[in-house]
Amino acid sequence: MPITFTEKDFTLKTASHNDAMVIEAIIANWKIGNVLVDTGSSIDIIFTNTFTEMKIDPHLLEPAEVLLLGFGGKPVKALGKISLPVLFGNLDNARTEHITFDVVEMCYPYFAILGRGFINKMDATIRQLFLCMKLSALKGVITMYGDQQMARNIERGSTSGQKNVHHLAAASEAEEHETKKPYVEPKRDRNKIKISVDGETKRVLLDGYITDRYVTIGANLEPREDHGLIAFLNKNKYVFAWFASDLHGVDGEIIERSLDIRPGAKPKKQKLRKMSDEKVHAVKAEVDRLLEANVIRPILYPEWLANTVPVRKNKMADGECVSISQI
Structure with a gap:
């Protein structure tokens, strides 16, 4: 059954976002909110607070032998594993699959995480830009939309009754602050940074x-x-690009930088910096190369500015300067 995304699937206010996909899911006949769909997670997780509220017998948990990584960079031992039915859709068209969850005891802003195991089992297709997920069912395609506002509330840590935890540590924040050493970037010896070729x-x-x-x-x-x-x-x-003329840059209709000058502003002259003849010739050669490549172009001073800023005739033509027109 083909799955496609169209403009009708885009229900967000803006396409410019980095929001997570937070949905509702029916897990073991419980309607669970604040469920994160995370394509970067290799496992599916239910946190102990959610597991306890679902009133599932903890004796049904199977041993979890593998440590979980990614929670603040420290390994976490799951309390156990359990296979639970996950349902999407409605009475007319529904899809149910059993997903194996790791039950993790920690404070986290989400009630559950659906990772790649769930995505592969459901053969779900996600359009992250739309915060939209689709999967095939018996009578057609089921579509779920992420709650953008909920995702932003969780990211800001402003959801009532929740606290966003970014790390796990036995020590208190004060003790950790005292023992944590500030990061010092190592000095780089630029003379030793060389590119070598292995072989002739x-x-x-x-x-x-x-x-x-x-x-x-x-x-x-x-x-x-x-x-x-x-x-x-x-x-x-x-x-x-064999020659400077091969560097066409980006068309000005796509992007162009400009320098806006406020009319009537009092101009200030910087101190003249003298260069050696060798540098003068090098600068001139570079300017000629950029002009040839059409990366920069000569423009005229605005009339009001040309009347206030003196131009040395032995340095450049009257009323003429060089401005960047393309990148």
Whole structure:
């Protein structure tokens, strides 16, 4: 049964979000809210508070031998495992699968977590941008939507009766603060950061006999690998920028930066910084290269600014400067 997402499935206020997918699910005939659908979790979890409220006999738990990782970076031992039916849909069209949950004793803002085990068992398809999940059932596709406001409340830790815990620790916050050492970024020896090539290399021309259009590849490749790599590079040589004119940047209709100057603002002149002749020639060559590539373009001063800012004729043309037009 094909599963598709259309604009009708987008019910959020804005498409720009990083919200988690929080849904309601019927687990063992209990309607459970605040259930996180987490594609990054390899297991399915029910927390002890939820498990106790569901009035399930704890003697039904099977041993859980594997430690769980990811809760603040510390291993957590589950109280046990249990297989429970999870239902989605309604009387007209429903889908039920038994999911094996790890029961974990800790304070957490969600009542349960549905991970990759659930997603694979249900063969569910998730459109995270829409906060929408779909799965096939006997009479059609079942659609669930995430509660965006609930997800944001939990993220901010403002949901009544809940506390967002980011780590597990036996010590108090004060003791942990005293014993925790501040992180000091190690100093980097830039002189030792070098790129080395393992083995000998050779140059391969990609455009006939033009000597400045070449790539460097390993010289000790097998003949089959060597021919295959050279053929691939020749086939895709158009992606290389051989000259500055090949750097077209991004079209100004997509993105363009501008510098807004408030009319009537009093201009300030910075102290003149002199450069050596070698640097002057290098700067001029770089400006010419960017002009040739159409990354920058000459523009005229606004009339009101041209009348207030003196321009040295021996430095640039009257009323002319260089401005970035493309990235």
